[in-house]
Amino acid sequence: MYLITVFGNLLIILAVSSDSHLHTPMYFFLSNLSFADICFTSTIIPKMLWNIQTHSKVITYEGCIIQMYFLLLFGAFDVFLLTMMAYDRYVAICHPLHYMVIMKPQLCGILVLSSFIMSFLYSLMQSLMVVQVSFCTKRVIPHIFCEANLMIKLACSDTFICDMVVYFVSVVLGGGSLGAILYSYSKIIACINGISSAQGKYKAFSTCASHLSVVSLFSCSVLGVYLTSADTHSSHSSVIASVMYSVVTPMLNPFMYSLRNKDIKKALKIFGKETNKELSVLGLKNCH
Numbered sequence: 001m002y003l004i005t006v007f008g009n010l011l012i013i014l015a016v017s018s019d020s021h022l023h024t025p026m027y028f029f030l031s032n033l034s035f036a037d038i039c040f041t042s043t044i045i046p047k048m049l050w051n052i053q054t055h056s057k058v059i060t061y062e063g064c065i066i067q068m069y070f071l072l073l074f075g076a077f078d079v080f081l082l083t084m085m086a087y088d089r090y091v092a093i094c095h096p097l098h099y100m101v102i103m104k105p106q107l108c109g110i111l112v113l114s115s116f117i118m119s120f121l122y123s124l125m126q127s128l129m130v131v132q133v134s135f136c137t138k139r140v141i142p143h144i145f146c147e148a149n150l151m152i153k154l155a156c157s158d159t160f161i162c163d164m165v166v167y168f169v170s171v172v173l174g175g176g177s178l179g180a181i182l183y184s185y186s187k188i189i190a191c192i193n194g195i196s197s198a199q200g201k202y203k204a205f206s207t208c209a210s211h212l213s214v215v216s217l218f219s220c221s222v223l224g225v226y227l228t229s230a231d232t233h234s235s236h237s238s239v240i241a242s243v244m245y246s247v248v249t250p251m252l253n254p255f256m257y258s259l260r261n262k263d264i265k266k267a268l269k270i271f272g273k274e275t276n277k278e279l280s281v282l283g284l285k286n287c288h
Contacts, residue, residue, distance in 0.1 A: 001251050002045040008254030009034035025088050025103040030257060032112050033081045037250035040074035043067055044145045044246050061135070064146040065127060071246075072123035072148065076173065080115035082215050083177040089208050090184040094191045122173060129162045144239055145246070174222075181215055210256045214249065221245035 016022045016031040047067065051057055059067070091102050126148050133155035143150050148166055152159045188208060195201045221244035 001247055002041060005041050005251040006038055009038045012254050025108045028108050029081055029085045029088060036074050036077045036081060037253055040078060041247060041250045043070040048144055068146040068148055069123050069127045072126050073119050076119035076122045077116055079177050080119060083180050084111050084115060085211050086181040086184040089211060090187055093188050093204050126166055129166055133157050133159050133162055178219060213256050214253055218245050218249050
């Protein structure tokens with residue numbers, strides 16, 4: 001699953017970068033989402049595979065903090081990118097004639113950069129809050145990786161302020177992103193309902209189907225983690241929900257965005273042909 005995730009998302013990035021027809025805002029956000037997914041899963045799976053191979057479940061305090069930091073960084077970056085993609089679809093469907101005027105390359109670059117900066121600050125703040133509390137030695141984390149809320153629960157010192165800050169910031173950023181996505185899709189649905197032809201409605205909705213599927217799967221699994229984490233006896237359910245958003249969703253993203261996307265399929269075919277040509281030329285050179 002990890003190899004499929006890495007190579008699938010890497011193919012999306014290579015296809016978008018190699019085909020000039022895909023140098024549009026939607027695919028620019030998609031390639032950044034693929035990059036974030038690769039980094040997100042790479043903070044979890046390699047350590048998990050190493051633990052399975054060595055039959056050891058030990059992780060150092062420093063390693064846990066580092067893993068938590070990068071999980072929060074790329075997880076938040078994922079959320080912000082999905083929000084940007086919802087806004088992109090809103091402009092494309094509700095304001096098609098002004099799409100290229102509104103979604104300029106400069107604006108897209110600023111949106112991605114600002115998303116990364118906000119993710120960096122969010123991750124840094126959460127990690128610093130966890131570092132402030134003290135832990136007893138050799139604590140058992142009932143999870144497959146280090147999550148901020150679980151780390152706080154294992155602390156030996158008072159965590160009331162830390163809990164309040166962590167949950168408040170998470171609710172503001174997560175709720176704000178989800179609210180922006182829901183608002184964008186409410187406008188999109190209203191615009192689609194205003195289209196007279198059934199073919200036009202289907203074409204407009206099909207451009208949002210992949211993004212809507214990814215958002216639904218990601219949001220439901222993340223909400224499942226935070227709802228089940230409130231119950232101390234539901235660690236198994238929390239782990240399953242975490243696997244869904246940290247492993248399954250990044251793996252399915254390339255399939256969701258490519259199986260029904262003619263542009264991506266065409267770009268992948270062109271990229272495959274160019275790669276085969278380069279390998280053939282290299283083989284001929286080596287023969288001479």
